[in-house]
Amino acid sequence: MSAALRIENVSVSFGGVSALDEVSADFPQGKIIGIIGPNGAGKTTLLNVICQMSPPDKGEVFLGERRLTGMKPNQVAALGLRRTFQASQLFAGMTVLENMMTGLHLMSTTGLFGAVFRTRRMRDEEAEMRRRAMEALDYVGFAHFAHRPGNALSFGQQRIVEIARTLIYEPKVVLLDEPAVGLSVNRVAELDALLRRIRDERGVTLVMIEHVIRLVMEVSDHIVVLSSGRKIAEGDPSAVRNDPTVVEAYLGHQAHA
Ligand SMILES: Nc1ncnc2c1ncn2[C@@H]1O[C@H](COP(=O)(O)OP(=O)(O)O)[C@@H](O)[C@H]1O
Numbered sequence: 001m002s003a004a005l006r007i008e009n010v011s012v013s014f015g016g017v018s019a020l021d022e023v024s025a026d027f028p029q030g031k032i033i034g035i036i037g038p039n040g041a042g043k044t045t046l047l048n049v050i051c052q053m054s055p056p057d058k059g060e061v062f063l064g065e066r067r068l069t070g071m072k073p074n075q076v077a078a079l080g081l082r083r084t085f086q087a088s089q090l091f092a093g094m095t096v097l098e099n100m101m102t103g104l105h106l107m108s109t110t111g112l113f114g115a116v117f118r119t120r121r122m123r124d125e126e127a128e129m130r131r132r133a134m135e136a137l138d139y140v141g142f143a144h145f146a147h148r149p150g151n152a153l154s155f156g157q158q159r160i161v162e163i164a165r166t167l168i169y170e171p172k173v174v175l176l177d178e179p180a181v182g183l184s185v186n187r188v189a190e191l192d193a194l195l196r197r198i199r200d201e202r203g204v205t206l207v208m209i210e211h212v213i214r215l216v217m218e219v220s221d222h223i224v225v226l227s228s229g230r231k232i233a234e235g236d237p238s239a240v241r242n243d244p245t246v247v248e249a250y251l252g253h254q255a256h257a
């Protein structure tokens with residue numbers, strides 16, 4: 001079976017600094033993949049390259065058979081690759097449901113012309129987006145929050161809304177940038193359960209960068225370890241945990257810090 005997402009020999013440098021150096025990886029459909037590594041390892045850069053927010057200097061990214069390299073981020077989203085942003089917050093002046101719908105017009109078929117000349121078709125489309133957004137909120141157990149202002153939700157609840165937002169257009173792959181940041185232990189357990197449901201019930205491939213190692217080890221089917229822009233190890237959680245190269249990368253980094 002071909003991979004849901006494939007990265008081939010991706011390199012990125014900023015000025016003279018190599019952020020990613022010839023990184024390749026395959027992510028199978030319907031799995032949870034954790035990307036870990038010390039600060040500055042290249043994790044965020046890799047996420048940005050995958051969703052084409054930052055073009056690679058070298059290498060290719062494929063979603064199934066489709067080559068993503070060179071596409072615009074909204075084209076990539078429309079093909080079924082969605083992402084969350086690290087510690088992003090909902091807009092305070094909009095309801096939770098309105099927050100869910102922001103950005104969706106980028107993916108609609110009427111486009112800018114339709115947005116300016118508000119047509120019947122556009123109103124129908126908006127009703128459909130609203131229905132789908134509501135369905136996604138319901139899926140994460142947040143239907144009752146739909147008409148509350150965005151800032152009425154706790155930081156942890158806003159993280160869950162962000163994840164719900166990625167589910168609106170039946171994604172194939174969802175990238176999560178530190179979904180557990182700032183969450184209490186109980187909230188991390190809820191997040192763990194939600195990620196498993198999304199994988200098992202929707203067959204979504206989840207690619208997660210995370211500092212909360214306990215969550216990554218607990219929930220990931222496969223882990224990729226980056227250090228100084230290189231892939232230094234990969235495997236299932238127990239293999240990675242016991243890999244001396246990985247232990248050394250983390251300890252060496254702590255010694256530096
Ligand atoms: N926009 C940028 N400009 C310059 N250097 C950057 C930029 N983004 C990342 N880097 C550098 O690239 C390396 C990898 O960064 P990053 O991908 O943010 O690592 P991580 O997310 O693993 O902490 C670091 O050395 C970082 O300083």
Ligand SMILES: [Mg+2]
Nearest residue numbers: 040043044045
């Ligand atoms: Mg980062």
